[in-house]
Amino acid sequence: MKVINKKILILFSLAVCVLLGYWIWLCLRPVEIVAVHQENNYSDVLVRSFPPTDKGKIIWWLENKNILKEKYGIPKPSPDGSFVVVFWDFGDGYKETDGYDNLCFKDMKPPMNCTEKNSLLMVRNSENTGSYFVLDSGTYRMNNKGDIVKNKSD
Numbered sequence: 001m002k003v004i005n006k007k008i009l010i011l012f013s014l015a016v017c018v019l020l021g022y023w024i025w026l027c028l029r030p031v032e033i034v035a036v037h038q039e040n041n042y043s044d045v046l047v048r049s050f051p052p053t054d055k056g057k058i059i060w061w062l063e064n065k066n067i068l069k070e071k072y073g074i075p076k077p078s079p080d081g082s083f084v085v086v087f088w089d090f091g092d093g094y095k096e097t098d099g100y101d102n103l104c105f106k107d108m109k110p111p112m113n114c115t116e117k118n119s120l121l122m123v124r125n126s127e128n129t130g131s132y133f134v135l136d137s138g139t140y141r142m143n144n145k146g147d148i149v150k151n152k153s154d
Helices: 002-028 054-072
Strands: 032-039 042-048 083-089 102-104 114-116 119-126 130-135 138-142 148-150
Touching: 032 054, 042 054, 054 083, 054 119, 054 130, 054 138
Parallel strands: 042 083
Antiparallel strands: 032 042, 083 119, 102 114, 119 130, 130 138, 138 148
16 A cells, blocks of 8 residues: 555656646746737737746736837837737737638738737836736736736726
């Protein structure tokens, strides 16, 4: 009986280590920016290997927003300072429209100018509300102390 318990414990420990290693790999792999599509003060950024957690996504934006501005010219605020930047999972790449629910880019010629709508992070800024972050799990703001706080209504 003790031998079986030891084997189960070893297998369980091994499974936990493999899952932990996979999670660490997911969190540490570099984000790949595949393309940027810009229209007025609205930017779509197609990415691969985006951080898996809400906090990781927001921190990635905060750490890389200056690089995005220098390298890609985004965000591109309107005269009143408002902008929207949406990060989309590039997934299987560009594809033809399905005529229904794909995200298609006007700055590319069809037919291969669309991608699936799988948003990972939306960064919005306006004069009235300041900057906030929209994710599937809710909306986050940065408070005066620099802490990222989830909106209570979400």
